Structure formats: C-alpha cells, structure tokens
C-alpha cells in the first residue's frame with residue numbers, strides 16, 4: 009500500500025509578512041525535501057478546498073464565514089498579534105483543511121494505508137471560535153470529525169508532537185469520549201495550556217517537557233504516557249499533528265530533538281495504528297521554523313510512513 013501526499017500551490021499564497029516565521033518558504037522546504045528520489049513512490053494528490061460543512065463540524069459557521077470575509081483584497085489584515093491574513097489566506101486555509109478531509113476519505117476508502125498533508129497555514133491552535141497562533145482553521149480536527157461523522161468511525165485519535173500545545177484541538181475534543189488527543193510539548197511556552205492535569209473526560213493526555221529536554225525525555229514521555237493511553241482508547245484512525253519545531257535547531261522553542269526522533273515516533277504511531285486501526289494513519293503539517301531542520305524532519309516522518 010502506498011503513502012499519499014496531499015498539497016496545493018495555493019498553500020504557498022498565504023503570506024503573513026516578510027519577517028513572519030510561518031512563511032511560504034517552510035512549505036517549499038518540505039516539498040523540496042520530499043522531491044528527493046527516495047520519495048518518487050509517493051502518490052501525490054492535489055488538495056481540494058474543504059466544504060464549509062466540513063469546517064463547520066468544529067468551528068461555528070458564522071466564524072468560518074467571518075474569517076473568510078476578513079481576507080483582504082490587498083495588503084494584510086491582522087487576526088491577533090501573530091496571526092495575519094493576506095489575499096491568498098482564504099484559499100490556502102480551505103486547501104489546508106481540504107487536504108485533511110481528502111486524506112481521511114482516501115485512507116478510509118483503502119486507497120492507501122497512510123497520508124501526509126504538506127499544507128499551511130497550520131491548524132492546531134485554532135479554537136472553535138478563534139484563529140490564533142498562526143492557525144486559521146483546525147485542519148486535523150476537521151479531518152477527525154469528517155472520519156467520525158461522515159464515515160461513522162467510533163473512535164478517532166490525534167497525537168500532536170509539535171513543540172507547542174494544541175490548545176485548539178484539545179478544546180474541540182475534551183468533552184467528547186469518541187475523540188482522543190495526546191500532546192508532547194515544551195512547557196512553559198506558548199500558548200500556556202497543556203498541563204498534565206488537563207485530562208478532559210479521560211481522553212486527553214498531556215506530556216509537558218521542560219526547556220532543553222531532548223530525545224530521551226521525549227521518547228520516555230511517548231512510551232510511558234501516550235502509547236499506553238492510545239492503545240487503551242483503541243482508535244479506528246490515528247491522526248498526527250506533525251509539527252517539527254521541537255527540533256534542536258528550531259528558533260521558536262528550546263527542545264532538543266533530532267530528525268531520528270521524528271522517524272522513531274512515526275514508527276511507534278504506525279505500530280499502534282496497525283494494532284488498532286488497520287494501519288490507518290493521516291498526518292498533517294503543523295509548525296517547524298528552521299528550514300533545513302524542517303525539511304529533514306518531514307523527510308524522516310514520511311520515510312517512516314512509506315516503510316509501513
């Protein structure tokens with residue numbers, strides 16, 4: 009079974025400004041890394057635009073419409089201190105969410121065992137009625153609810169190894185026992201949520217890591233806290249918020265991971281997907297702001313997906 013790669017050129021047209029770390033160059037770095045010969049077997053697909061119905065399962069419809077209406081015809085429109093809209097942002101956000109929807113559809117249809125969505129803007133900070141932290145719509149949650157509601161899956165899990173806590177995903181999942189969210193993240197760090205005691209209805213697992221923690225602490229947290237809870241939840245689909253900003257070279261945080269850690273955690277999540285979910289796994293890009301580290305880390309992630 010092949011690995012699918014969903015992306016779209018429109019995701020390069022969301023431009024938060026010249027000095028903003030969440031730049032189009034990030035996606036170019038990921039796509040360049042996945043252009044190496046070893047990735048020739050990836051089945052590349054164009055991300056469709058998400059329908060409003062798909063987004064409206066996690067965001068109120070009037071919020072979705074207001075966000076799209078706020079996209080400027082020229083120049084920039086600020087959403088919060090670090091979240092900015094440019095003329096291409098609406099189409100990019102719809103394609104980023106649509107990639108998660110299409111990847112879920114394809115993997116559940118058995119067209120591939122897993123998929124990676126190389127898209128931006130990222131999504132995991134977007135709360136039900138608030139865009140924040142470089143994120144407009146919560147792509148991974150939109151995909152998870154597509155799997156739950158349209159495909160009728162009973163249990164869908166999201167594991168988030170971005171260096172920041174996915175406050176938006178947690179907010180959307182924390183009262184729903186059919187959904188599971190687990191996160192490793194640096195603490196203290198933006199957005200300030202994700203304490204170990206935040207457990208939802210028993211379906212949330214947070215593994216905060218102190219600044220300067222590295223591979224050993226990360227792997228211990230995944231093995232001791234996340235994998236047993238994930239197996240106990242018995243997901244029918246595993247989704248991944250794949251942020252690569254816990255890499256030691258990343259300028260926005262102080263964790264000390266290396267490329268190999270992303271290959272390792274991907275293998276562990278695939279093992280769980282095989283035990284519980286027929287191998288079904290859908291991953292979507294979140295953060296990662298050192299371009300060479302981002303490219304190499306995304307490559308390690310996708311290499312593991314292709315070896316599944």
Ligand SMILES: [Zn+2]
Nearest residue numbers: 170172253295
């Ligand atoms: Zn991040």
